[in-house]
Amino acid sequence: MLPVKATVERLPGLDERFIKPLPAMEPGQFEQWAALLKQRTGMRLPDNRMSFLVTNLGMRMRELGIADFQTYYDYVTSGREGVVEWGHLVHHLTVHETRFLRHESVLALILQHCLPADPAGCPTEPLGIDVWSVGCSTGEEPYSVAMAIDDRMRQLDAAYFLGMMASDISRAALATGRVGTYSHEKLRDIGPRWLKHYFTETDTGRFQVSEELRKRVCFNHLNILQVDDAPIGKMDIILCLNLLIYFDREQRIQIADTLAGHLQPGGMLILGVGELLNWEHPHMKRFPYANTLAFQHQ
Ligand SMILES: C[S@@+](CC[C@H](N)C(=O)[O-])C[C@H]1O[C@@H](n2cnc3c(N)ncnc32)[C@H](O)[C@@H]1O
Numbered sequence: 001m002l003p004v005k006a007t008v009e010r011l012p013g014l015d016e017r018f019i020k021p022l023p024a025m026e027p028g029q030f031e032q033w034a035a036l037l038k039q040r041t042g043m044r045l046p047d048n049r050m051s052f053l054v055t056n057l058g059m060r061m062r063e064l065g066i067a068d069f070q071t072y073y074d075y076v077t078s079g080r081e082g083v084v085e086w087g088h089l090v091h092h093l094t095v096h097e098t099r100f101l102r103h104e105s106v107l108a109l110i111l112q113h114c115l116p117a118d119p120a121g122c123p124t125e126p127l128g129i130d131v132w133s134v135g136c137s138t139g140e141e142p143y144s145v146a147m148a149i150d151d152r153m154r155q156l157d158a159a160y161f162l163g164m165m166a167s168d169i170s171r172a173a174l175a176t177g178r179v180g181t182y183s184h185e186k187l188r189d190i191g192p193r194w195l196k197h198y199f200t201e202t203d204t205g206r207f208q209v210s211e212e213l214r215k216r217v218c219f220n221h222l223n224i225l226q227v228d229d230a231p232i233g234k235m236d237i238i239l240c241l242n243l244l245i246y247f248d249r250e251q252r253i254q255i256a257d258t259l260a261g262h263l264q265p266g267g268m269l270i271l272g273v274g275e276l277l278n279w280e281h282p283h284m285k286r287f288p289y290a291n292t293l294a295f296q297h298q
Helices: 004-010 027-041 047-064 069-076 079-093 104-113 140-155 171-179 192-198 211-216 224-229 249-260
Strands: 127-134 160-168 199-201 207-209 217-221 235-240 263-271 284-287 293-297
Touching: 027 047, 027 069, 027 079, 047 069, 047 079, 069 079, 079 171, 104 140, 104 263, 127 140, 140 160, 140 192, 140 211, 140 217, 140 235, 160 171, 160 211, 171 217, 192 199, 211 217, 224 249, 235 249, 249 263
Parallel strands: 127 160, 127 235, 160 217, 235 263
Antiparallel strands: 199 207, 263 293, 284 293
């Protein structure tokens, strides 16, 4: 086998900086990065996440050819270029794990308590349904909800308008959601009927969400800690799943309070199970439903 140096010399275009190990991160540097992440996204990074930070910063630093953490920190925190760079970095530092139909009990709650169950329950005018998926990642969550709602309304042969807002702090994740094209593997939990109705196979063997459904989901870049200035209307359903876990309790409460203020009377706020304990709000009442943490606006 060739020594690493010799391999580098033989591969045109591969720069030595891409394989050089990064220097160790000093505890002070970890604190500096953790503070920046907390200040800008609200996420807390416990001490045992040093290797996560080093790996993910390292990936981006290698792409840029930057060899030490301090130089990169200075770059990210200064000037116009730093703002743009932060937009890339935040994608590497946030967790985007998600999948279609991940929250079955949440979908069941929505079908059972937020939508008409039979034609007699449908209003004479088309039903308007406004949903907000907060921390939507790459789109699987909002598309799952949109499919479930559309399927029910089709079965009832009822006219409806769905306004689905899907927001996230990662522009890269949002871009994936907007295109709405996924590998076959990602669709493993979707049954053949929905697969046929809501997806089209592309030339490259991937599957794209139908145009009709994509048009109903509006992906927006939004930091959940900065929603105050955003022009967001009142929602019937707000989902905030697997996001609050990254925040401390004070911020979780602040976020839940903010989201409660964006609900219609009767609207439903659905959080991840165990993500916010003992939360009280003058207009919100716990809505008991198996395997969910839901609150209804009174
Ligand atoms: C683990 S994913 C959850 C995806 C989806 N809700 C689910 O349950 O499958 C968390 C998402 O929250 C986003 N996120 C993290 N901090 C955020 C913030 N301050 N504002 C908005 N989104 C944020 C991340 O970019 C990521 O896509």
